[in-house]
Amino acid sequence: MENKKTYTYDEAYKASLEYFAGDELAARVWVSKYAMKDSFGNIYEQSPEDMHWRLAREIARIENKYPNPMSEREVFDLLDHFRYIIPAGSPMTGIGNDHQIASLSNCFVIGIEGDGDSYGAIMRLDEEQVQLMKRRGGVGHDLSQIRPKGSPVANSALTSTGLVPFMERYSNSTREVAQDGRRGALMLSVSIKHPDSEAFIDAKMTEGKVTGANVSVKIDDQFMQAAVDDKPYTQQFPIDSDNPIMKKDISAKQLWEKIVHNAWKSAEPGVLFWDTILRESIPDCYADLGFQTVSTNPCGEIPLCPYDSCRLLAINLYAYIKNPFTPEASFDFDLFKEHVAKAQRIMDDIVDLELEKIDLIMDKISHDPQCDDIKHAEYHLWEKIKDKSSKGRRTGVGITAEGDMLAAMGLRYGTEEATAFSVDVHRTLALTAYASSVKMAQERGAFAIFDAEREKNNPFLLRIKEADPQLYSDIMTYGRRNIACLTIAPTGTTSLMTQTTSGIEPVFMPVYKRRRKVNPNDADAHVDFVDEVGDSFEEYIVYHKKFLEWMRINGIDTEKRYTQEEIDELVARSPYYKATANDVDWLMKVRMQGAIQKWVDHSISVTVNLPNNVDEALVNRLYVEAWRSGCKGCTIYRDGSRSGVMIAVSKKDKKKKKAAAQPANDKVTALANVLAVTETRPRELECDVVRFQNNREKWVAFVGLLDGYPYEIFTGLQDDEEGIALPKTVTKGRIIKQVNADGTKRYDFQFENKRGYKTTVEGLSEKFNPEYWNYAKLISGVLRYRMPIDHVIKLVASLQLNDQSINTWKNGVERALKKYIADGTAAKGQVCPVCGQETLVYQEGCLICKNCGASRCG
Incomplete structure (x- = not known):
């Protein structure tokens, strides 16, 4: 190599921070993802200038x-x-x-020339998929060659399992190769003409299934017209055969409504308007020479023939x-x-x-x-x-x-x-x-x-x-x-x-946030935010860079603290007004x-991003309009919908999600949803008990809830010398604030056993390491003032702690709080370690990528 000089992470970060004019996120992304490195982690470039040369x-x-x-x-x-x-x-x-x-x-697409309906072909594609992913490539392939469920086969099984089990196989391979930050993104497609296409469409609606793949259905013009006209449509296998071994007539409208419903509910499947793709494709002029388009890459922007790449x-x-x-x-x-x-x-x-x-x-x-x-x-x-x-x-x-x-x-x-x-x-x-x-x-x-x-x-x-x-x-x-x-x-x-x-x-x-000043030396203020602290909210703007540029060009003060009314007026006159995902037509x-x-x-x-409260009829109209307008594909994401695994939820959970999914302010949809603040703590709070393990140690967190939202947290080792003897079956209870005779306060935990008898553990706040308790006061403070949970987790993660045991505790707090992040919340500033896109959302406390389906928990 010409350049043998190496740099520490801090050296590269400092130079990159200067290059990006103080943008910390851009600097960290570049150093982490794009600076030239070897397998030992040595960094050979100090800033993007070196990379560009x-x-x-x-x-x-x-x-x-x-x-x-x-x-x-x-x-x-x-x-x-x-x-x-x-x-x-x-x-x-x-x-x-x-x-x-x-x-x-x-991106790559792979496929088998000729008959791909055999275990040998299925396993060959599996290996090729993994081999490409380990070289940093996203992969797409089509499952239309696999015979439908129930078809006769000449092996000991006698009948075929259909294509759905192989979706899971390929998905698992993606998850395996994508570990430890390696790239791996997968697109699985199937023709709507395939008799198993309905099972394919439903596959990701099952808990824990096909979480390592995007799925799209290839829809032809005949099917779309039949769906619009409510006419029957014939499925067959093989899909392009003049003498198929299986045929069946279906209601195109009913299957189309299922596609629409699943897309409304879970953002999948994506839809590929296949006749439009083939009709417009120049490479398909050479289909007989091996350039017949069979699928797309994971993001859908490159339809490809087998073994071509882009x-x-x-x-x-x-x-x-x-x-x-x-x-x-x-x-x-x-x-x-x-x-x-x-x-x-x-x-x-x-x-x-x-x-x-x-x-x-x-x-x-x-x-x-x-x-x-x-x-x-x-x-x-x-x-x-x-x-x-x-x-x-x-x-x-x-x-x-x-x-x-x-x-x-x-x-x-x-x-x-x-x-x-x-x-x-x-x-x-x-x-x-x-x-x-x-x-x-x-x-x-x-x-x-x-x-x-x-x-x-x-x-x-x-x-x-x-x-x-x-x-x-x-x-x-x-x-x-x-x-x-x-x-x-x-x-x-x-x-x-x-x-x-x-x-x-x-x-x-621009994103709007609210921040409260609190005396950092006042421990009680952190945990109680009592009225006498008296600091009011300050409103400030975190600018999108081009919005900030618009303000400067038009002589608008970029340092001023704006009132809510001033913010509304400012945004209404900007060129970005009514241009957000929720505002556009x-x-x-x-x-x-x-x-x-x-x-x-x-x-x-491109993804059509919709607010949570839209109905399925709108999704239907958008898909049909996309087809009629000449789009080659369309993906629709409704705010808060599942982007990966669909799992069953209780009625109580559904009520919580419904409450959390109310549409944002119509006037300024980018304003953060700031919940009402209860400054004076109620005497009793509902409580969740969260158990977890860190480094083989047993930990427990008591999370006080107000209206189902975390309000305070107590956490530490469960087996301290003065720890809490708590039955494993206890997962809920109450945290009760008591005032002692000398005016001091304590917090007790109370739970009921199966027979309704109450047990009270007094002095909950005294049961844990005092240092943990002080940090918990700080965290409880920001929880009480309704800082979004994902921001709280970032705050906890950013704490610089020297003691390893405290760092372990910090990790436990993060894990305890993740379960309260509303499903569908974007993990802003974090990129998917699999596909490299900033498309991570929280789902049941895990991070799931809307782009490639990769997930990470813990």
Whole structure:
């Protein structure tokens, strides 16, 4: 390696913090995820500047193989400070990094050519999935080749189990390979024509099932029309056979209603409008040559044929706004076109870099100590991937910050005017990227299997012909360097570093919080917040960076403490007003996606985020509108709905969830839901008893509840010398505040046995280590003033404690409180260790990723 100098985490973090102008989250994300490291944890880059020079050197090295190369400096200037062009995570991590042998591709699809309905084929896909995930790739594959449940088989089982058990198999493999921060994201799909598709749709509604996979159903136009018209639909197996071995007629409407219901309830399955995907797909012009699209990657933005893969890159649309947030705002189309052309070149260079990585992977496999019989499957897998990558040279140029671009232009997201402007930008992007690919075909050669006759009537290319006849003519004459070029992917953690909203999602409004000043030297104030403390709430704004920029440009004081009325007025005049996920016209958002989709040759990964109180009829309308608008896929997430496992809840739990799921303030939906504060503690509180183990020690927490919400906490070792003798069956009780004769206070715990007799444990506060008790006062204080539980947990986690036993106690407090986080609460600032997206939500005290389904408890 050229750069042998290493840096400590603190050194890299400090330099990165300066690079990101004090943004702690961006600095930590970069150091943790993207700084070049070896397997021993040595860090070889001090800041993103080092990383961008590493990328620029390697890209310039490839450029120099071809005519008219870009210089290293030219590439660096496009990447620097994530301003214009942002490669996705895999290229940023892997390019020029000889310390790790990993692919630069973000996503893969695998599949069996010919008959895949055998245990050998099923297990081969399982192995290939794992082999790709360990190299940092997300994987998709289709289950439509597996015979339906009850079909006859020529083995000892006599009949088939159907495809659902294999969903669980592949899901478990993902969870296994994704341990300890390794990447692993899975998409499982099936055709709606498959007789087991209903069981597939229901599979994730069962507790603990298929938690390691996203699932999407491939829906054809015939089914959608039958569902809309309430007509029967024929399912069969094999799904494409002229002589199927099984056929059955179903009510398309009833199955469609089940899809809608499950999506409303759990955000899955996603829907892939398969005929639209195939009809628009340029690679499918070469289906007979192995490029038939069979599934998508885990986020759904890249439909792929078996063993093809794609690298991703995003262009920051906000960077092209001149005079943002002013009446003179305009989009610099000239600079944008210049950079899009270069972005397409960079993507093609990354294909070459990926092919080099594949050679390194194959060389590593060939030198592994295992016998050839063991290594053959993995080696052949990469042979197939190399073949598809070199023949098609598929790329994934996309965008980020669409929402910020519209706001900076003074356009409200979701309006017809904003949609028209976005379509203009994406049309320009498509025409320019394809022109760049044509120019590279002239300089570097077209992709290996290009055939103008096959492509000439493709709908996407005919759209290009209408918009730019000369470009279409050039494509037919010279070909393209790349079989397909464009996508819109979720930018995940890269959007944290660019400080923009990702993809074509609505913008993020500022988050509002309430904070109370408390005398840190007054222990009683921390635990009781008695009225005489007297400090009132202060309102302050945690700004979305572009919102803050709007304030500065318009001369609005960014340091002032605003009253609630002033906040309402300020937000109402901002370009972000009515542009949050809950505010936008959802039908317009879907239509916008469909309009933009016409200028994206792959697909668009976007989720329609809905408030909790919407009904299933709206979900139905949105899906149907997505189909009619030309979307290739659609995922709907209703606030608070399950994104992974569905489990049974009691009536009491349902009431709690219903109360917790009330819609946010219609005027400012981003305001935190601040519950009413009860400053004077009631004499008695309901209490949950939470037991857990840390380092083989038995711990117990007593969590006082007010209206079902944690109000205070007492916790410590259960077996201290003066510990509490508590039957294991006791899980609930009361904490009673008593005033002693000398005016001091104590807290007693009281519970009832099965026969209704009460037992009181006096002096609960004296039963634990005094140091634990003092920290518990602090935590109880913030609980009483209704700081959101996820924020309380962050506060506890941030405590800097030297004593290891206190740190163990701290971990116990975190675990005790997690069970009270409302299901569906976003874990802001945390990224999924599996897919790298900031899409984690709390579910029954565990963290579950809405993007890839990965879960982590404890």
